[in-house]
Amino acid sequence: MTTKHVGELEHLILLAVARLGPAAYGMAILRELAEHADREVSRGALYLILERLVEKGYLSPRMGEPSPERGGRAKRFFELTDEGREALRVSGRSVLALWDGMEFLLEEGR
C-alpha cells in the first residue's frame, strides 16, 4: 500500500471537503456526508480524522471569522492541499478502475 492511499472514511471526508470548497468546516462536512453520502459519521470520528488528514498533509486548516452564535469562536475551515488532491486522485482512480464493467451492480439495488 502506497502512502497515497487513504481509508474509506478519509476518502469520503476528502471528497466532502472538495465539494464544499471554501465552506468546508466541521458541521458543513458532517451535513454533506449525511445528505449526499447517507453516512451518519460520529462527530468524534470526524474531528479525529480531519486532524489526522491535516497531520498527513492532505488538508490545511485555516481560521475563519469568529461569530456570536459560536460563542465568539472562529470556524476551523479545511482545504485540500496538493498532496490531498493527489491522494484523492489516486484512491478515486483505483476505485473507478475496479468499478469498470461492474456498473450493473449499482442498478440492481434500485
Added chain:
Amino acid sequence: MRPYGTPPRGAVAILRWAVGQHAVADGIVGDLSEEFHERCRSHGRRAAARWFWREALRVALRFRLAPDRARHRASGGGIDGERRRAIVDWREDLAQAVRSLRRAPGFTSLSVGILALAIGTGTTMLAAFDAVLLRGLPVADADRIVTVTLRRGSGAALALSPDDVDEVRRRSRTMDDVAGVSSFGTASLPVTEVERPLVLDVAMVTPSFFDLLGARPELGRLIRPEDGEDGAAPVTVISYRTWQADFGGDPEVVGRRLTTTQDQRSYTIVGVAPPGLDFPIGADYWTLYFPRVSLNLVARLAPGRTPQAARSELLSIASTLERVQAGPGPVDASVASLEEAALGDARPILTTMAAAVAILLLIACVNVGNLLLMRATRRSREVVVRRAIGAGYGQVARLFLVESALLGAAGGTLGLGLAMALLRVLPALAPLSFPRTEMIGQASSPVAAALFVALLALAVFGVLPALAAARGNLASALRVDGRSGTGTRGRRRVQRFLVVSQVALALVLLVGAGLLTRSLQRLAGLELGYDVEGLAIVEVGIPFSEYMGSGMGVMFGEVFDRLRAVPGVTSLTPIMSRPFLGSLGVVRATPVPEGRSEVDVEGISQIPLEIGDHEYFETLGIRILRGRGFTMADGEDARRVAVVSEAVAARFWPGEDPLGERLRLIRDDWWTVVGVAADTRFRGHREPTPTIYLPWRQLQVIPAVTTVAVRADRELETVLPAMRAALHAYDPDLYVWRVDTMADYLADGPLAQPRTGALVLSTFGLAALLLAALGLYGVMSLAVRERTHDIGIRKALGASGAHLRRAVLRDALTMCVMGGGVGLVAALSLSRLLESLLYDVGPADPLAFAGASGVLLAVAVVAAYLPARRATSVDAREALRG
C-alpha cells in the same frame, strides 16, 4: 446579548482538556455551540444542553482513546523528570490508599455511604435552592419591578379597573410603566386545544405586562401592546411548564389555539414564556384582560425611585379614583418586590429545608471525620512504624489525605448520581402550589454543586484526622501492648468534641421536626365546620353561552336534578366555587343591617357570599345553630332569605337574636335572616371565614354555577360514571372537567406544605439521630477497647460488672448532656426561623423540645449501652496478659 446563553461550561472544559490543541478544540467547540443554539431554538435549552453534553463527551472520549494521541501530545511538550517523579509518588500513594481502603470494607462502605447520602441530599437542596430562590426571575432589572396591592383599612383587597390602571399609568412620575394583573391571580378553567380538553390556569394582564417585565420569549413572541388595540386577534402566551407538560415541548406550538369551554373564546398561541416566569404564581397561560376583570398593579420604578415613593404617589393618585372614593374606609397600599410576589410563601419552607440539609451534611462530615479518626487510632502503630523508618510528617499526612480524598471522590460520585435522580423526581414531589418548580428541572447539572459540597466535606472531615494521625506518638504506640498513653488524650478530646457536636446538631433537627409535626397536627385537627368524609367537589364544563338568558336558570336546575337522581348521590348542591381558592373563589358584599346606615358599618370589611340550594347545608354537613337552612320554597319569586355564619351574627347583632333581622346586600334588595350556621373553614383553612349564604335562585342575575358539592354514600369512582352519563344525556356538550374529594382538597391545598415540611424535617431528624448514635457508639466502643487493660486491672481488683457498666454509661451520658445542652440553646435561637411556618405552636414549644430531647436521650442510652455491656464482659486474665 445572546438569547440562549452559553453551552454548558463543564462540557466545554472537558472537551478542551481532551482535545488538547487549542485551535482544534476551538473549532470543535464552535461547531457544537452553533448547533447548540439551533437546538435551543428547536428543542428548548434543556434538551440542547443535554445534547451538548452527550456530543462533547463522545468527542472527548474519541480523542482520549485515539492511538495517535500520544504522538500529538508529545509534540506539545514532554513532562520533565521532576514532575514525573511527583506524579509517580502520588500514584503510589493512590495505589496504597486503594489497597488499604479495600482491606477495611466495612469502614469504607460505611463512610462512602454516609458521604453519598449527605452529598446527594445536600447537592439536591443546593441546586433546588439555587434554581427556585437564587436564580433571578427572567426579567430585566428585577429590583425595579414591584407589585402593588391596594387595601381598605379593614384589610379587604381593593382591585382596580383597567381604566384606573391607565389613569395611574398616565399620572405616575415614580413609575416608568404600570401594568395590571388579574386581581384573582390565576383561575383554573377548562379549555380545549383542537379536540383535546385541558384544564389550565389563566392569568389576565394588560397589554404592556411583558414589555414592563422585560422578559424574553423562550419561543415565538410575548404579548405586545399592539395586541390590545381594537380589532386585534386574541392571543395568548403559554408558560414554559405548560409547553413542556401539555404540549410536549413541541417547537411548532406557535399558531395553535386554545378555546375556553365555558364561553368559547379562542386564543392563538403566539409564544412560550421563559422558564421561571411564574407570575402570577401558577399561571399556565396569559391572555389580555376582559373589560370587567379587576386588576392589581405591577410597576417598573423609574430609576432611582424607591418603592416607598411609589407607594405614597400611588395613594395620592388612588384617592382621586372614583372606585376608591365610592367605597367606605381609608385606603392603604402595600408594595412588594416581584420576587416576593413570585415566590409566595415558598421561601420559608425552602430556607428551612436548606438549613436542615446543611445541618445534616455537617453531621455526616463530622461522623465520617470521627470514623477516620478512629481508624487512624487503630493504625497508630502503622503510622509510628512509617515515621520510624524515615517517613516525614508530611508524607504520612499525605497518605491519609489521599485516603480521605478517595472516600470523598467515591462519596461525591455516588452523591452526584443520587442528586441527579432526586432532582428529577423533586418537581413531582413538591406540593402543587409550589412556585417555579420547573426551574428545578432547569437547574444546571449539579456537578458544580456536588463538587463544592464534596470539597467542603473533605476539608472538614479529611484534613483534621490526617494531621492528628500523622503526628503519632512514638513512645506510647511502640510499647508492646499497644496501650494508649497520654499522647492520645488530645485525640480523644477531639473525638469527644465531635460526638458532642453531632448530638447538638441532631437535637436541633429533631426539635425542628417536632415543631413542624406538632404544627401539622394542629392544622389537621382543626374544627372545619363541615363534614369531609364522603364529600366531593365536581366541576361541570358547560358551554353556557348557548343557554344565555332566562333559560339558564332552568337549565342549571334540570342539570342538578339529573345529577341528584344518580344512585349513590345522597345530596347535592351548587356552590360558589371550589374550596381554598383565596380571593378568586369568593364574591364579597358589604351588608348593611336594617336600621343602620352605611356610615355605621364603615370599617366593616366586605363579607364573602356563598350560594347554594335546599340541600346545601346537608351536603356540606354544616350545622344550623338556629333557625333553618334553605328549602325548596326559597325560589326566585319568594321572599329573599339569607343564612349567616356565627361570626357574622356576632358582629352585626352581638347578644341579640338575628332571626328575622334584615340586611341590605346587593343593590336595594332586603334579605331576611332565617338561620345561623356554624363557622366553617371552607375558603381559608387557618381562620374561619365569616359568611353570608344565599339561595342561588334568588340572586338577581342567575349566576353560572358550574361547581357542585356532592355527598355520596359510596366511593366517588363508582358514582362518577353515572354522573358523567347523566350529563351527557342532558346535553352532549356537558362534561365533568375536574373532580376531587374534599379530603384531597385539604391534603393538596392547605395541608400540603406543612406536611412536606414535617415529613422532610422528620426524615432528616431521624437520619441525624442515627448518625449521632453511630458516632456515639463508635467512640464508646473504641474507648472500651482502649481501656480493656484498665478495665482488666479494675476487675482484678474486685470492681463489679455493674459498676464498670455504670462508669461507661456515665461517660456517654455526660457527652450527651453536653451536646444536648448546646443543641437546646442552638435550637431555641434557630427555631425562630420556623415561626412563620408554625400554626398554633410557639417556636419554644416545651413539648417539642422535651420530646426531641427524650428521643435523643433514649437512643443515646442504647448506643452507649452496647459497648458498656462489653466492658463488663472483659476477662481480667485476657486483658492483663498483654
